[in-house]
Amino acid sequence: MSGGTTELASPFRVLGIETSCDETAAAVVVDGQHALSSVVSSQVDLHARFGGVVPELASRAHLELLPPVVAEAMVEAGLDGDGVDAVAATVGPGLIGSLLVGLSAAKAMAMVWGVPFVGVNHLEAHLYAAFLEEPDLEPPLLVLLASGAHTMVAHMAGHGDYEVLGTTLDDAAGEAYDKVARFLGLGYPGGPAIDRLAMEGDPTAIAFPRGMAGEGYDFSFSGLKTSVITYVRKHPDVAVADVAASFQEAVVDVLVSKARAAAAAVGAKGLVLAGGVAANSSLRERVLDACIADGLRAFLPSRSLCTDNAAMVAAAGWWRLRSDGPTPLDAGGNPTLGLGQPASHAPA
Secondary structure (H helix, E strand, O other), X not given: OOOOOOOOOOOXXXXXXXXXXXXXXXXXXXXXXXXXXXXXXXXXXXXXOOOOOOHHHHHHHHHHHHHHHHHHHHHHHOOOHHHOOEEEEEEEOOOHHHHHHHHHHHHHHHHHHOOOEEEEEHHHHHHHHHHHHOOOOOOOEEEEEEOOOOEEXXXXXXXXEEEEEEEEOOOOHXXXXXXXXXXXXXXXXXXXHHHHHHXXXXXXXXXXXXXXXXXXXOEOOHHHHHHHHHHHHHOOOOOHHHXXXXXXXXXXXHHHHHHXXXXXXXXXXXXXEEOHHHHOHHHHHHHHHHHHHHOOEEEOOOHHHHOOOXXXXXXXXXXXXXXXXXXXXXXXXXXXXXXXXXXXHOOO
16 A cells, blocks of 8 residues: 555544445444444345346435444444544445445545545455455455456455456456346346356356456456357257356356466465355355365455445555545545555546
8 A cells, every 4th residue: 555554543443335336335343354333235126127236226225225324333333423433435436326425425424523534445345355354364365356347366465555467358257147147037136046046057067168268367258148148049948057057167167267377376375255256155165175275375255245345345444544544525436446546536
């Protein structure tokens, strides 16, 4: 992280707010490591009939849900405004309307309580979810971040020191899950539905392609999605469980093989999973096996920390406040913010 480190008096309590997509979340974290509360209100039921997130509906729901979610997080933590030392909120990437709801609320609370506001990069927050459960994790680490909007492998050389080694060139892994699930009639969100059904199928039944296998650290899943659709149309009587299992095997194969290769290339001590797809049972099992074989420390976050939550935002906010100080109140939301880009420079 840039600049010098400012020590924060302990206990230092950060209220985190997350509204980047379709989860309305608030949490209180002490000293960047200990969650006193974590409340998440999901909008899955709201968007399910559309087969995906509708941005306008998401932002309107955040407006309604955020006040009670924040209140619940504060009550669970046993705090009122006087007990909060800083307020952190996601500034990007994400849906701009949703981001602005959380940002506006966080800035208002910081001003009323007279405490610092900290803008947090959503991708960086996913990395810091690991430190909530394993505070003694030591870089260098290889992070495999896979979600509905992002898929990447990144080298974390130290706190705030990241290098993105590879990213998706088209669909994110979670996006491919959602699209395939929708085609198969499994509903939304697609990841959990395919994961459950895959347990009943044969992962070797169909030889779906492994996009960009052996071609560096970038990913491509759009071709795999098309292959699934083409195969099912040609074989309408195929067992859906076999399709789900074979599709999942193709995704996991690519994610794990590229993460292993990247970890070896940078000399990482451990491999950390992050993002919603990190909740996938097959991916978790394969990563653990790979780390045992390669002599790496594996960190598999609890499923509640894989999906979007505010505890990871509060944790990342604590680290950012120590290194960079408060974020200017004129910082805006940035829907395309990249890992390593400072949240404080997000355009208004």
